[in-house]
Amino acid sequence: MAKWKTPENYKYSESDEWYHVDGETVTMGITDYAQDQLSDIVYVELPEVGASLNAGDSLGVVESVKAASDVYSIVGGE
Structure with missing residues (x-):
């Protein structure tokens, strides 16, 4: 059994972001x-809420006990 889940109906980036469309x-x-x-986030x-993003824009930051990392939007939208 795989250690990490990778649902087939999700789209993935090379930098470890994913997105899923539902309607x-x-x-x-x-x-x-x-x-x-x-590690521990x-x-x-x-x-x-309601912010507009373009593909490639930073959509936020994830901080852990090890590091802080930007998370990037891989699709555009509101």
Whole structure:
């Protein structure tokens, strides 16, 4: 059994972000692998509700006991 989940209906970036489309809603996050590499996550900074993002924009920051990492939008939208 694989250590990390990688659902087939999700789209992935080379920098360990993913997105999933459900109707008109897109959900984005970081892969299980990225979470494992960061270890214990202690803080997450997200954009304001309704903010417009372009593909490649920083959509937030994930901070762990090991490091802080930007998370990038891999699709554009509001």
